[in-house]
Amino acid sequence: MIKKPIIGISGSIIKDQRGIFPGYQRAYVNNDYIRAVNNNGGVALILPTSPAETAKQIIAAIDGLILSGGQDVNPFNYGEEIQQKCGAIFPARDDFEFALLEAAEAKKIPVLGICRGAQIINVYRGGTLYQDISYRAEHTIRHFQLQDPPIPTHKIGITVNSLLDRTIQKDSMLVNSFHHQLVKSVPVSLQISGTTSDGVVEALEDASFEFFLGVQFHPEMLIDSVQSANQIFQKLIEVAAKD
Incomplete structure (x- = not known):
């Protein structure tokens, strides 16, 4: 029997x-994350929010990491005070996921950040966020859809030769959208690999890793409706399976 790679999925508290x-x-994650990993060749393992000092031991036990969606990132982590339209924060989860990222980078396992997870990656590397879409001066399309999660509501353009481009082999992708915060500044260690027509960052990555990707949309909710969403998980799991 072929051993499948274990993919840890950061959880939250409800x-x-x-x-x-x-x-x-x-402690929980939405079941779509579990299905997305298990259906695409991996073994899903929920990682409950835990003390940051446990992260290194946790990463030692898994082959790939997914940072899931959830609360707003604490603005203190990127040098700002909390503004009027910032949502609920979970500082202990931020600390835990920063520690997971540090340990995952050291072990060089593949990392996928989804929605909040993409924002955590950006902030961890030194980037900043808009605490609410309304704080962005430019025209911005709707980024919190009113439709069911599996229904795509806008398109993203994908950077040529990026990891995302090589993974889905398309120059664009139809995606869903459930976020009120946006990436503002991106650190030099990350490259933008997907944007919407309004210029909002929808994907970012680190080309020095074989798989290190953050996406603002929710591919786990699209696995039954958009094949490209499955390809993202398949690539993550393919890299995780390597010795």
Whole structure:
């Protein structure tokens, strides 16, 4: 039997308002992440938000890392005060995911950041964010869709010869969109590999790694409707499977 690579998926905490324990905290990720990994050749493993000092040991046990969506990144991490339209933050999760990234880079395993995960990558490397779309001066299309998650609502253009281009072998992709914050500045260690028609960053990567990618959209929600979404997970898992 061929051993499948283990892909760790960073989780969050939700307060369950139903059942016999209303307000009880539960560690979770949306099941789409699990399906996206398992359906494309990997073994999904949820990584609950934990003390940052545990990250190195956790990364030692996995072959690839996905940073999932969720709360806003704490603006203190990129030198700003919290503005009026910033959403809920989870500083302990930021610290844990920064530590996961540091350990993943040291081990040189493939990394995929999704939505918040892409923003975490950008901030970890020294970039900044718009705390809300309304703080961007330029015209901006809708980036929080009103349709069901598997329905794409806008197109992104993909940079030629980028990792994303080589992965899906297309110069554009139809994607969904569920974010109110945007990438503002990108550090020199990352390259922009996907943008919308309004110039918003939708994908960024580090070309010095075989697979190190952040996407602002949610490919895990598109696996049943957009084949290119599966190709992203397939490439991550293919790289993770290498010795």
